[in-house]
Amino acid sequence: MPAALRQVAAGLSGPAARLFDQAAAALESGRGITGGEGWTRALEAYYPASALRPEDAAALRLLGSSLGASDRQEQVKHLNLCRERLAHLEGQAQDHAGRYGRVWGYGGFLTGLLVVLVLF
Amino acid sequence: MVREVGRVEAWPEVLSAFPRGLAALLETAAAGFPGPLEEIRLRQGRPLMLVGAGRDLAVTPAGRLSSDLAQAYRPTAEDLGRTVQLLAQNSLYAWEDEIRQGFLTLPGGHRAGLVGRAVLERGEVRTLKQVGGVSLRLARQVRGAAGVLLERLARAFPGPRPPSLLLFSPPQAGKTTVLRDLVRQVSEGSPTLGWRGLKVGLVDERSELAASFGGVPQLDVGPRTDVLDACPKAQGLMMLIRSMSPDLVATDEIGRPEDSLALQEALGAGVVVAATAHGGSLEDLARRPALRQLLGLGAFQAAVLLGRSRGPGTVEAVWDLRKGAERIDLGEAAGQPPGAGSQRPDRPAHGGELSPAAGRTGGSALRPAVAGDRDRLRIHPVARGLAPGGSRAQRSGGAAV
Numbered sequence: 001m002p003a004a005l006r007q008v009a010a011g012l013s014g015p016a017a018r019l020f021d022q023a024a025a026a027l028e029s030g031r032g033i034t035g036g037e038g039w040t041r042a043l044e045a046y047y048p049a050s051a052l053r054p055e056d057a058a059a060l061r062l063l064g065s066s067l068g069a070s071d072r073q074e075q076v077k078h079l080n081l082c083r084e085r086l087a088h089l090e091g092q093a094q095d096h097a098g099r100y101g102r103v104w105g106y107g108g109f110l111t112g113l114l115v116v117l118v119l120f
Numbered sequence: 121m122v123r124e125v126g127r128v129e130a131w132p133e134v135l136s137a138f139p140r141g142l143a144a145l146l147e148t149a150a151a152g153f154p155g156p157l158e159e160i161r162l163r164q165g166r167p168l169m170l171v172g173a174g175r176d177l178a179v180t181p182a183g184r185l186s187s188d189l190a191q192a193y194r195p196t197a198e199d200l201g202r203t204v205q206l207l208a209q210n211s212l213y214a215w216e217d218e219i220r221q222g223f224l225t226l227p228g229g230h231r232a233g234l235v236g237r238a239v240l241e242r243g244e245v246r247t248l249k250q251v252g253g254v255s256l257r258l259a260r261q262v263r264g265a266a267g268v269l270l271e272r273l274a275r276a277f278p279g280p281r282p283p284s285l286l287l288f289s290p291p292q293a294g295k296t297t298v299l300r301d302l303v304r305q306v307s308e309g310s311p312t313l314g315w316r317g318l319k320v321g322l323v324d325e326r327s328e329l330a331a332s333f334g335g336v337p338q339l340d341v342g343p344r345t346d347v348l349d350a351c352p353k354a355q356g357l358m359m360l361i362r363s364m365s366p367d368l369v370a371t372d373e374i375g376r377p378e379d380s381l382a383l384q385e386a387l388g389a390g391v392v393v394a395a396t397a398h399g400g401s402l403e404d405l406a407r408r409p410a411l412r413q414l415l416g417l418g419a420f421q422a423a424v425l426l427g428r429s430r431g432p433g434t435v436e437a438v439w440d441l442r443k444g445a446e447r448i449d450l451g452e453a454a455g456q457p458p459g460a461g462s463q464r465p466d467r468p469a470h471g472g473e474l475s476p477a478a479g480r481t482g483g484s485a486l487r488p489a490v491a492g493d494r495d496r497l498r499i500h501p502v503a504r505g506l507a508p509g510g511s512r513a514q515r516s517g518g519a520a521v
Contacts, residue, residue, distance in 0.1 A: 031135065032136060032140040032202075034210060075213045
C-alpha cells in the first residue's frame, strides 16, 4: 500500500501529491497503523489547508475505511464508488465558485490509485 | 556453533504485525514466556495464547501469562480485522493467492495461518472473510540444525554428495528448520564431510524455507542456492531442473501426485532430492499414494524421522532405504534438538560452526555410535510399496529388532 500511494503521488503535482505522500509516510513510519488510519491521518492534516468542502472530505474519509482491507475485486468496487461520489460532488462544485473546481481532480487521482492497486 | 537466529532479532517486525494494544500485551507476555516461543494464537472471543516448549499459556489483559484461561484477554473482531490488515501490510488485495491457501508470510519468514468464512467462486475458494482466527508461527533459523544428520548421512552414504532423502514428522517437529539448514550446508559445502559446495534449487511454495521477501531470501539458504518463491512444487522443480542445472533440489511438504512425477523427473536427471512430508512413521507415508509410489520406486536413499522428544527438530531415527528399510544407529549424538543450546566444542562442523550434537547422554533409545551397526526394521516392506499396520512402538521407531 505505501508503495502504491507513493507511485500515485509521483504521478501528481501540487497539493494532491502531498495527500498521497503523507498517507504513505504514515504507513511507513507507524507501527500497527492500518491503511485506513494512515489515509485518515494524512487527510486530516491536509484537509484544513485545502479547498475541500466537508462533504468532499467525508467521501475521502469513507474511502479510508476500506483502503487495503479487502481483495482486489472489493478494492476496485470501493474505489469506483468513491470516484462516482466525487464525480457527483464535482457536479455540485461546478455550480459554485471556481474554488471548488479542484475537487474534480480527485476522481482522476483515484483512477490512478485504482490502476496501481490492480497492477500491484 | 549452533545459533538460533530470527526470533529475538525479528521480534519488532513480528510486533508490527499487530495493532498497538495487542502488540504491547504480546511484548510484555512474551518476555516472560518459559522457553522458545513458537506461536501466537488469536481466536476471536477466546483466550489470546502464546505457544512454545510444548505448552500454551494465556495472556491476560495486563500482559501477564496465566495457565488459567478464564484470566485471558479475548481478542475482538476489530483486533482480528486490524491484525489481518497489518499482516498483509495493508495490501490484502496483493495477497489473494496466499489468502486462498489460508496463510500469509511476513518479512523474516514468519507465517500467519488464517481461518474464517470462505468465499467461494465457481466452487473454489476465492478468499477468506470475517477472519476469526490467526496463528502466527515464528520462523527460526537454527544454524547447525542439520549438522548431526549430515554427519551421519555422510558416514552411511559415502560419496561426493548427500543421498536423496525424505525428512518426515508430525506437524511442528522441525522439518522446515532442518531442511533449511541442510540446504544451507550443502550449498556451502563441507570439507569435513568431503562435500564441495553444490548448486541447490529450492522450491519454496509457502515462502517458509528461504522466507523470500521481494524476491530476496531473508534467511540464509547458502551461497549456491537458487530459490523459486511461492511457486507450486511440481512446476517449480521442473523449472529449476531445466533452467538452473541444480545438483540437489529441495522442497517442503510433498505428497500430491504431481509432486511424485516431478521428483521422479529430478531423479531421472541425476539430481539429488531432499524433501519433507507429514507423517509419524514410514507406514504413515506408505498410506499416501504419491509417497508410496516414490518409496516403491526407490526415489529416496534415506528417510529421516524428526520429532520433539528433546524439542523440535530431534532426529528420532534414520532409515537406509537402499536395501529395504534398515534403521541406522545414530549414536548418542542423535536426538539432540536443533538450537538446544548445548554444544560439543570438540566436534568440528560445517561452515566453521559446531554441530547441534551435544554431549547429552540419556534417552533410552540412544546408544553410542558403532560404525555399521544397524537395526533391521520390521517394516522394511514399506520400501516396496506395502503399507503394514504397525504398533505404536513400531511407528515411533522404537521397535527395531
